[in-house]
Amino acid sequence: MTAGDDVEKTFAPDVVELFHRLDREAREGGYNLNPDKEFTLRLVEGLVANQKRYGYWQCPCRLAFGEKAKDIDVVCPCYYRDADVVEFGACYCALYVSEEWIAGKVPQRSIPERRPQEFIDRGYSKPSPAEPAGAAPAGGLKLPYPVWRCQVCGYLAARDGPPGVCPVCFAKKDRFERFL
Amino acid sequence: MGFVRVDGKDKKHKVVLYALSTCGWCRRTKELLVEEGVDHEYVDIDLCNGDEKEKLSTKARELNPRGNYPVLQVDDRVIVGYDPDKIREALA
Numbered sequence: 199m200t201a202g203d204d205v206e207k208t209f210a211p212d213v214v215e216l217f218h219r220l221d222r223e224a225r226e227g228g229y230n231l232n233p234d235k236e237f238t239l240r241l242v243e244g245l246v247a248n249q250k251r252y253g254y255w256q257c258p259c260r261l262a263f264g265e266k267a268k269d270i271d272v273v274c275p276c277y278y279r280d281a282d283v284v285e286f287g288a289c290y291c292a293l294y295v296s297e298e299w300i301a302g303k304v305p306q307r308s309i310p311e312r313r314p315q316e317f318i319d320r321g322y323s324k325p326s327p328a329e330p331a332g333a334a335p336a337g338g339l340k341l342p343y344p345v346w347r348c349q350v351c352g353y354l355a356a357r358d359g360p361p362g363v364c365p366v367c368f369a370k371k372d373r374f375e376r377f378l
Numbered sequence: 379m380g381f382v383r384v385d386g387k388d389k390k391h392k393v394v395l396y397a398l399s400t401c402g403w404c405r406r407t408k409e410l411l412v413e414e415g416v417d418h419e420y421v422d423i424d425l426c427n428g429d430e431k432e433k434l435s436t437k438a439r440e441l442n443p444r445g446n447y448p449v450l451q452v453d454d455r456v457i458v459g460y461d462p463d464k465i466r467e468a469l470a
């Protein structure tokens with residue numbers, strides 16, 4: 199038995215199960231969970247708690263409005279994760295971290311909040327699906343399919359509707375926006 | 379759930395922590411205060427109900443308009459986020 203298994207024993211089975219799922223999905227998508235297993239299991243425990251109290255994986259480190267539409271940008275993984283991992287070596291909660299972070303090359307402490315102030319004050323507001331978020335294609339090119347963008351990782355899919363789950367970051371359908 | 383008092387030998391400052399129960403950096407801040415033996419109180423705002431939650435989050439927003447946690451008040455100083463060097467310096 200490894201030390202890691204001992205830490206797992208102090209958490210509920212659903213927390214441990216979700217931890218392993220997120221760990222597997224992270225690796226598949228080219229992300230890393232924080233290797234401090236106790237710290238990470240506590241955050242996953244927070245996700246499980248938030249699923250129970252709000253009905254979605256509200257970011258464990260941000261105060262929820264408690265309405266999914268207002269919190270959608272900070273449902274885990276949040277729209278700010280990738281930029282934070284690149285710039286600071288960790289997402290806001292330090293659930294997801296970079297190779298540099300794991301190698302101890304960046305300070306392991308809180309990072310600034312990237313979520314825009316207006317969303318913090320009033321909740322997320324999305325451009326209506328009728329207006330695609332991207333620029334119109336050059337030369338008035340007509341696309342045979344609309345293009346959907348995963349707001350968590352930037353994955354693009356040209357098809358009638360967004361995929362059920364993002365194949366890169368495993369974000370669900372409701373995290374996609376009409377891009378073109 | 380309201381404020382929780384944590385007794386400590388070090389009573390030099392008035393120390394109040396606004397936190398979220400599920401946030402890892404909030405937990406690290408709580409641990410640091412205990413390690414340093416700091417007499418303080420903390421509240422997990424997400425565990426409070428209705429009016430109390432509203433009142434406490436408004437208070438935290440007065441101290442830190444950006445709205446992120448943890449918010450640590452050491453006398454008149456406000457430290458946002460888990461930053462052990464800054465926290466130790468404020469507690470000195």
Ligand code: SF4
Pocket residue numbers: 241256257258259272273274275276277278279289290291292293294
């Ligand atoms: S990815 Fe975003 S939502 Fe998820 S834990 Fe990190 S900061 Fe919170």
